[in-house]
Amino acid sequence: MKIDTICIIDDDPICVYGTKILLNRNSFFGSDILVYEDGYEALVNLTSLSKTEEGFPDVIFLDLNMPVMDGWGFLDEFVKLPLKKKPHIFVVSSLFGPKEVKKGKSYGIIDDFISKPLVESKLASIFERVMGKSENIID
Template identity: 70%
Template sequence: MKIKTVCIIDDDSICVYGTKILLNHNNYFGSNILVYEDGYEALVNLSALAKTGKSLPDIILLDLNMPVMNGWEFLDEFVKLPLTTMPHIFVVSSCFGLKEIDKGKSYGIVNDFISKPLLESNLTNLFESIMTDTQTL
């Protein structure tokens, strides 16, 4: 089984570009990448997918520091959506500490935190952990 869709929510075009390259070279990943430059754009589009019964991404890679709606504000609203299946959400940020990790855990939907820049080994480990969790269900 491959992970079909990954959503990148990040305003840094260089990080998005690098992540897309890593995704396209990963054996666990299918081919669909959704990219949103801020939390608001992502929330509107992901809400529309959910309301029309379409599949949400398997994984969301969420930056915290963005204009318009930051990662925390996105999580505040995303957690309210009536979803039957929750994507795996990973916060990908260049700056986070214990305070941010505790805050992320308080949402109950954040799987983990990953430091920027995203490395191929991080992505492979992330996918392998998801595949292992999926197979044990």
């Protein structure tokens, strides 16, 4: 599997910037990085992309705490989209615990929870997992 498009849904410009640098420094994926500052903006744009599935992300990095529509609100609506191919969704957040992990599992589409900041070793583990080489992500 080739990873062509990655989507970052996060309102923290420093985290977005750091994630983009990590992605651009590595050869794990193609060249497209979509960035949305809140769940609503992401939902509107991804819904549009889902109609043709052209340019639809293979991987989504989703923050939980954002203005307008948080990560939970995004997930509530995203699971309703009639997608042929589901993206790998990783919650990347500074605050989560067992309660959030349990809630996340109820959606059935979250691959894992990752603590911010995303670092190179975690990114490598994510891509190994997505490409089927490994089953576990080490935090």
